[in-house]
Amino acid sequence: MPDPGLSPLQSSLPAAAAGFAAHVLVHTRTQAAETAAEAEAEPEAEAQVEVPAGGARPDVPAPPASSASSAPPASPADGASTLNRALERIIRGPSGLGTTGLSLARRQGPSAPTESRPPAEGTPIPGLYHHPVAEPDQARVEEVSRRIKAWAVDEVQVYPPEWEDQFDGFSVGRYMVACHPDAPTIDHLMAATRLMVAENAVDDCYCEDHGGSPVGLGSRLLLAHTALDPVHTTKEYEPAWAESLHSDAPRRAYRSAMEYFVQLATPSQADRFRHDMARLHMGYLAEAAWAETDTVPEVWEYLAMRQFNNFRPCPTITDTVGGYELPADLHAQPAMQRVIALAANATTIVNDLYSYTKELESPGKHLNLPVVIAERDGVSDQQAYLKAVEVHNDLMHGFEAEAAALAAACPVPSVLRFLRGVAAWVDGNHYWHQTNTYRYSLPDFW
Template sequence: MLAGRLDERLLEWADGIGLYDGRMERVRDAGFGRLAALCYPATDDEDLLMVPARCALAIWALDDHYCDAPDLGAVPSLLGSRLATASATLGRAHLPDRHEAAFDAATRDDPALKGLRSAAGHLRRITTAAQFDRTRHTLRTLFAALAQEGTWRATRYQPQVWEYLMNRQANSFLPCMTVIDALGGYRLPADVWAHPDVHDAVGTAALAASIANDIYSAGTESRSSDGDFNLPRAIAAEQPCTPQEALRLSAELHNELMHRFRRQCDELAHQGGRELHRFLDGVLDWCAGSLAWHRTAPRYHRHATDGHAPHTLERT
């Protein structure tokens, strides 16, 4: 089975790097190999699918090591500095040679950075310079959003719904979507990707997919005491309302965004070429695959919210 083989290869990769040393059950439970198999139906090439699977695991591990898991070394006061360093590892630091060597030495043994470097290296292998830069830019934006979330956590600040959604737009699945064309064997032109209407449409889908993640992870995060943030929690604090009502309202917002994405695709159908149409179809496939993964992933199923709100999520 493709998903199973990808998950086994991910375990080997993570073990070789030292990610989750002694805690490999976290990697096995995550199932990012299955996520890749579901979200990129344009290919069944294992080597190609391992690229986004490694990237997803590397980002997830960085979030754990730096933001969420003290047992893995997360230190809130170091978050901003660490994320800035992580951003630098996505490309050359452009330092004088003797200082570049010092940078490499200082970051060599950090497992989160090793995972990020390795994943980025594999991504470079299958992408053009423009495609890689597209992903790198969205990752750096994601790191900025993680830093903002760290500030909220340190100050015990409960963001308003609009603030949370603004943050979630950046801290989203957008980096995963940027590689859709590379996996599909074609290239979305850089000027098409940069078009505001295209950015808005893909960003809408990425936010919707991230809200689905919030809904499915709400059960786990409700048991957490370290100040996790999600949309149902933000809605419940602002309304106020019951947790179940907040889940329903979150699901409605997800569906509203997916319907908006559909309308945006229809409008873009009159503007773009074949590559854009393929890419937008790929984004819709990605959202459907992600939803299927969330509905069955052990890490979410184990802490089900009660089964009501998640099943109202629409792919459209």
């Protein structure tokens, strides 16, 4: 993995620092409250922050203190101020000795043109809590778009010629550049982009409208997963398995994308990704089971499924794409896992909301949060959609509060950069949904 000037990729925190991090992560909320008095002595941060290079999160309000701490702070104002500064530190990135290389603006490859760009296309969902981002670097978008199409069409033959307009309309290059503003090189962006295209090929061809079906989905997903997590078998049967990895487009895409990814990822990062892909496949199977039995789950059951059938594999690789590593012991901490889960859940509900009209126009019944709320709560389609917006907003506020508490409790540079990378992915994901007018349009509910 090329060294982009950050901390050594195989490094972990020294034993003392790792012990400190584990201790404070376990006591995240308590520590955030106890450090309020010390933090109050620092110059007060402005409520409004500028958008840094690379497109971070502007105008972020302070998260509710009650969401971030189970132990009461010295005063509500002190607690809110501490967490607000912690959240701003995520936005701006860490500062101080040894953190120069952690800026999201530090990267190589094509850079943005200097002329001003037009405002983002599309209309954001009214009332949806989100943060606008700077337009992604157009030179990078064009280069990633060129490379990914060559890979998908020529190298692994994921899409036939008749799907070319859909592939172009997906705008995956713009998607990944917006979500990973700290990627140091185009190669790092391509690692995420190939995986995104491969995951969508599996979804389209195995689950959705390009030949997908819930019948027999489990065996197809299992065999596809072996392209990510290799089978270790006998010499007699290994050739048949290896040959199967080329037998259909999804497996070809998974195999190739993973081969590129492991060239940049550490073993720990690669294993983390495999684990999250297993989570994704389990979510696919739950939704398929409901489709086979024509079942509409309870709202809480649907949200549980969406915690697995969601975007989590994408933000969880933000450190690999950024060219550094969040050590495994810090990634595995419950507080970090909660932050990642809330972020992934919020971004997935964004997809439910923006794809709502597209799915209504598709054949068959597509489960999404507004549909499930309407069915289970007995409310109108409009009321259900607006309720789903509220659910998303609650998830977003929870994500930001937990991220701020974690940043205050564990100000380790790799933790702060990872939190910032996840936040950038959340915002880039919304940007892509809002601006992809080829795929999405809003319902007439306002």
